[in-house]
Amino acid sequence: MLHESCFICGAELAYSSESKPMKCAICGKELESNAECINSHFVCDVCHQAQGVEFIENVCLNSAEKDPYMLANLIMKHKSIKPHGPEHHFLVPAVLLTTYYNFIGESEKIKPSLAKAKKRSANVLGGFCGFYGTCGAGMGNGIFLSIVLNSSPLSGEEYSLVNMITGKTLLRIAEAGGPRCCKRNTFIAIECAIEFLIEKFNIELPLSQIACNFSFANKECKYSECRYFV
Numbered sequence: 488m489l490h491e492s493c494f495i496c497g498a499e500l501a502y503s504s505e506s507k508p509m510k511c512a513i514c515g516k517e518l519e520s521n522a523e524c525i526n527s528h529f530v531c532d533v534c535h536q537a538q539g540v541e542f543i544e545n546v547c548l549n550s551a552e553k554d555p556y557m558l559a560n561l562i563m564k565h566k567s568i569k570p571h572g573p574e575h576h577f578l579v580p581a582v583l584l585t586t587y588y589n590f591i592g593e594s595e596k597i598k599p600s601l602a603k604a605k606k607r608s609a610n611v612l613g614g615f616c617g618f619y620g621t622c623g624a625g626m627g628n629g630i631f632l633s634i635v636l637n638s639s640p641l642s643g644e645e646y647s648l649v650n651m652i653t654g655k656t657l658l659r660i661a662e663a664g665g666p667r668c669c670k671r672n673t674f675i676a677i678e679c680a681i682e683f684l685i686e687k688f689n690i691e692l693p694l695s696q697i698a699c700n701f702s703f704a705n706k707e708c709k710y711s712e713c714r715y716f717v
Protein backbone atom coordinates (compact mmCIF):
# COMPACT_ATOMS: atom_id res chain seq x y z
CA MET A 488 0.00 0.00 0.00
CA LEU A 489 1.33 3.41 -0.86
CA HIS A 490 0.66 6.83 0.57
CA GLU A 491 -0.79 9.38 -1.83
CA SER A 492 2.08 11.74 -1.17
CA CYS A 493 5.76 11.06 -0.55
CA PHE A 494 6.56 10.14 3.05
CA ILE A 495 10.00 11.74 2.80
CA CYS A 496 9.25 15.08 1.15
CA GLY A 497 5.45 15.31 0.80
CA ALA A 498 5.60 15.63 -3.00
CA GLU A 499 3.18 13.86 -5.32
CA LEU A 500 3.78 10.22 -6.25
CA ALA A 501 4.26 9.40 -9.90
CA TYR A 502 3.40 5.96 -11.30
CA SER A 503 5.01 4.42 -14.32
CA SER A 504 3.62 1.43 -16.24
CA GLU A 505 6.96 -0.42 -16.11
CA SER A 506 8.53 -1.32 -12.78
CA LYS A 507 12.25 -0.74 -12.24
CA PRO A 508 14.73 -1.29 -9.41
CA MET A 509 14.46 1.43 -6.76
CA LYS A 510 16.27 1.96 -3.49
CA CYS A 511 14.07 2.44 -0.41
CA ALA A 512 14.80 5.83 1.16
CA ILE A 513 14.27 4.33 4.63
CA CYS A 514 15.82 0.85 4.77
CA GLY A 515 18.09 1.15 1.71
CA LYS A 516 16.89 -2.13 0.14
CA GLU A 517 16.66 -2.34 -3.65
CA LEU A 518 13.30 -3.53 -4.92
CA GLU A 519 11.24 -3.43 -8.08
CA SER A 520 8.53 -0.81 -8.00
CA ASN A 521 6.59 1.50 -10.26
CA ALA A 522 5.90 4.32 -7.81
CA GLU A 523 8.22 7.04 -6.67
CA CYS A 524 7.74 10.71 -5.92
CA ILE A 525 8.66 13.44 -8.37
CA ASN A 526 11.89 13.92 -6.37
CA SER A 527 12.75 10.22 -6.85
CA HIS A 528 11.99 9.00 -3.32
CA PHE A 529 10.73 5.45 -2.97
CA VAL A 530 9.61 3.84 0.29
CA CYS A 531 9.12 0.07 0.32
CA ASP A 532 6.00 -1.68 1.61
CA VAL A 533 7.81 -3.19 4.60
CA CYS A 534 8.82 0.31 5.77
CA HIS A 535 5.34 1.69 5.13
CA GLN A 536 3.83 -1.03 7.29
CA ALA A 537 6.46 -1.30 10.04
CA GLN A 538 5.33 -0.71 13.60
CA GLY A 539 6.64 1.99 15.96
CA VAL A 540 9.87 0.68 17.48
CA GLU A 541 10.79 -1.41 14.44
CA PHE A 542 10.20 1.56 12.16
CA ILE A 543 12.35 3.87 14.31
CA GLU A 544 15.20 1.36 14.19
CA ASN A 545 14.88 0.93 10.38
CA VAL A 546 15.09 4.65 9.78
CA CYS A 547 18.02 5.20 12.16
CA LEU A 548 20.06 2.28 10.81
CA ASN A 549 20.10 3.85 7.36
CA SER A 550 20.25 7.52 8.23
CA ALA A 551 23.21 9.85 7.70
CA GLU A 552 21.36 12.67 9.50
CA LYS A 553 23.25 14.75 12.06
CA ASP A 554 20.40 17.01 13.17
CA PRO A 555 18.27 15.24 15.83
CA TYR A 556 15.20 17.38 15.22
CA MET A 557 15.20 16.62 11.48
CA LEU A 558 15.43 12.89 12.18
CA ALA A 559 12.80 12.93 14.96
CA ASN A 560 10.41 14.93 12.80
CA LEU A 561 10.74 12.52 9.89
CA ILE A 562 10.10 9.52 12.15
CA MET A 563 7.12 11.13 13.91
CA LYS A 564 5.32 11.62 10.57
CA HIS A 565 4.97 7.83 10.19
CA LYS A 566 1.51 6.43 10.88
CA SER A 567 2.83 3.89 13.42
CA ILE A 568 4.08 6.67 15.72
CA LYS A 569 1.04 7.68 17.73
CA PRO A 570 0.49 11.27 18.93
CA HIS A 571 1.44 9.92 22.37
CA GLY A 572 2.91 6.53 23.22
CA PRO A 573 5.85 4.68 24.74
CA GLU A 574 7.58 4.39 21.34
CA HIS A 575 8.82 7.93 22.12
CA HIS A 576 10.89 6.41 24.94
CA PHE A 577 12.95 4.65 22.26
CA LEU A 578 12.66 7.46 19.74
CA VAL A 579 14.65 9.93 21.89
CA PRO A 580 17.76 7.79 22.51
CA ALA A 581 17.59 6.30 18.97
CA VAL A 582 17.60 9.71 17.31
CA LEU A 583 20.33 11.05 19.60
CA LEU A 584 22.59 7.99 19.22
CA THR A 585 22.22 8.06 15.43
CA THR A 586 22.91 11.77 14.95
CA TYR A 587 25.67 11.81 17.57
CA TYR A 588 27.60 8.92 16.00
CA ASN A 589 27.03 10.29 12.49
CA PHE A 590 28.33 13.66 13.65
CA ILE A 591 31.51 12.37 15.28
CA GLY A 592 32.19 9.97 12.38
CA GLU A 593 31.60 6.71 14.24
CA SER A 594 28.52 5.47 12.41
CA GLU A 595 29.55 1.86 12.92
CA LYS A 596 28.51 2.22 16.57
CA ILE A 597 24.89 3.03 15.67
CA LYS A 598 23.68 -0.55 15.21
CA PRO A 599 24.90 -2.03 18.52
CA SER A 600 23.90 1.13 20.37
CA LEU A 601 20.36 1.04 19.02
CA ALA A 602 20.04 -2.59 20.11
CA LYS A 603 20.97 -1.58 23.68
CA ALA A 604 18.64 1.42 23.63
CA LYS A 605 15.77 -0.75 22.41
CA LYS A 606 16.21 -3.17 25.31
CA ARG A 607 16.53 -0.45 27.93
CA SER A 608 13.64 1.68 26.69
CA ALA A 609 11.33 -1.35 26.57
CA ASN A 610 11.29 -1.20 30.37
CA VAL A 611 9.99 2.37 30.35
CA LEU A 612 6.25 1.89 30.04
CA GLY A 613 3.56 4.29 28.87
CA GLY A 614 2.31 6.78 31.45
CA PHE A 615 5.57 6.87 33.45
CA CYS A 616 5.41 10.68 33.34
CA GLY A 617 2.22 11.06 35.34
CA PHE A 618 2.28 7.81 37.35
CA TYR A 619 5.96 7.68 38.34
CA GLY A 620 6.97 11.31 37.99
CA THR A 621 9.57 10.44 35.40
CA CYS A 622 8.82 11.21 31.75
CA GLY A 623 10.06 8.42 29.49
CA ALA A 624 11.24 10.88 26.82
CA GLY A 625 13.35 12.58 29.50
CA MET A 626 14.70 9.20 30.57
CA GLY A 627 15.64 8.70 26.94
CA ASN A 628 18.45 11.20 27.47
CA GLY A 629 19.84 9.08 30.31
CA ILE A 630 19.65 5.98 28.11
CA PHE A 631 21.42 7.85 25.29
CA LEU A 632 24.28 9.11 27.43
CA SER A 633 24.70 5.88 29.43
CA ILE A 634 25.28 4.03 26.15
CA VAL A 635 27.70 6.65 24.80
CA LEU A 636 29.67 6.69 28.08
CA ASN A 637 29.26 2.96 28.70
CA SER A 638 28.20 3.75 32.26
CA SER A 639 26.98 1.25 34.84
CA PRO A 640 25.77 1.41 38.45
CA LEU A 641 29.44 1.11 39.46
CA SER A 642 30.71 4.04 37.35
CA GLY A 643 32.09 7.19 38.91
CA GLU A 644 32.01 10.35 36.80
CA GLU A 645 29.79 8.73 34.17
CA TYR A 646 27.28 7.85 36.88
CA SER A 647 27.05 11.50 37.78
CA LEU A 648 26.71 12.64 34.16
CA VAL A 649 23.97 10.21 33.14
CA ASN A 650 21.84 11.08 36.15
CA MET A 651 22.52 14.77 35.64
CA ILE A 652 21.32 14.83 32.04
CA THR A 653 18.08 13.07 33.00
CA GLY A 654 17.61 15.38 35.99
CA LYS A 655 18.08 18.54 33.93
CA THR A 656 15.73 17.26 31.25
CA LEU A 657 13.00 16.28 33.70
CA LEU A 658 13.22 19.69 35.34
CA ARG A 659 12.65 21.38 31.98
CA ILE A 660 9.74 19.01 31.25
CA ALA A 661 8.23 19.81 34.66
CA GLU A 662 8.53 23.54 34.06
CA ALA A 663 6.69 23.25 30.73
CA GLY A 664 3.66 21.82 32.62
CA GLY A 665 1.00 19.24 31.72
CA PRO A 666 -1.01 17.69 30.25
CA ARG A 667 1.49 15.27 28.83
CA CYS A 668 2.63 15.65 25.26
CA CYS A 669 5.14 13.18 23.85
CA LYS A 670 6.02 15.58 21.02
CA ARG A 671 6.75 18.52 23.35
CA ASN A 672 8.76 16.34 25.74
CA THR A 673 10.72 14.79 22.88
CA PHE A 674 11.63 18.27 21.64
CA ILE A 675 12.61 19.37 25.16
CA ALA A 676 14.76 16.25 25.56
CA ILE A 677 16.55 16.92 22.25
CA GLU A 678 17.29 20.53 23.21
CA CYS A 679 18.55 19.49 26.66
CA ALA A 680 20.78 16.79 25.17
CA ILE A 681 22.28 19.28 22.70
CA GLU A 682 22.98 21.78 25.51
CA PHE A 683 24.48 19.08 27.73
CA LEU A 684 26.83 17.84 24.98
CA ILE A 685 28.09 21.38 24.44
CA GLU A 686 28.50 22.08 28.16
CA LYS A 687 30.21 18.83 29.17
CA PHE A 688 31.89 17.57 26.00
CA ASN A 689 32.24 20.62 23.77
CA ILE A 690 30.39 18.77 20.98
CA GLU A 691 27.79 20.82 19.12
CA LEU A 692 25.33 18.85 17.01
CA PRO A 693 23.47 20.85 14.36
CA LEU A 694 19.89 21.66 15.35
CA SER A 695 17.20 23.23 13.15
CA GLN A 696 14.57 25.54 14.59
CA ILE A 697 12.03 23.24 16.27
CA ALA A 698 8.44 23.71 15.12
CA CYS A 699 5.71 21.22 16.01
CA ASN A 700 3.66 19.84 13.11
CA PHE A 701 1.51 17.61 15.26
CA SER A 702 -0.85 19.85 17.24
CA PHE A 703 -3.77 18.82 14.99
CA ALA A 704 -3.45 15.25 16.34
CA ASN A 705 -3.30 16.17 20.03
CA LYS A 706 -6.62 17.00 21.61
CA GLU A 707 -4.89 18.29 24.75
CA CYS A 708 -2.50 20.57 22.81
CA LYS A 709 -1.76 23.80 24.66
CA TYR A 710 -1.42 25.59 21.32
CA SER A 711 0.08 29.06 21.80
CA GLU A 712 1.06 28.20 25.38
CA CYS A 713 3.54 25.67 24.00
CA ARG A 714 6.80 27.13 22.74
CA TYR A 715 6.94 24.71 19.81
CA PHE A 716 3.46 25.58 18.51
CA VAL A 717 3.41 27.26 15.10
Ligand SMILES: [Zn+2]
Pocket residue numbers: 493494495496497498524525526527528
Ligand atom coordinates in the same frame (compact mmCIF):
# COMPACT_ATOMS: atom_id res chain seq x y z
ZN1 LIG B 1 9.82 12.65 -2.05
Ligand SMILES: [Zn+2]
Pocket residue numbers: 511512513514515516530531532533534535
Ligand atom coordinates in the same frame (compact mmCIF):
# COMPACT_ATOMS: atom_id res chain seq x y z
ZN1 LIG C 1 12.24 0.02 3.11
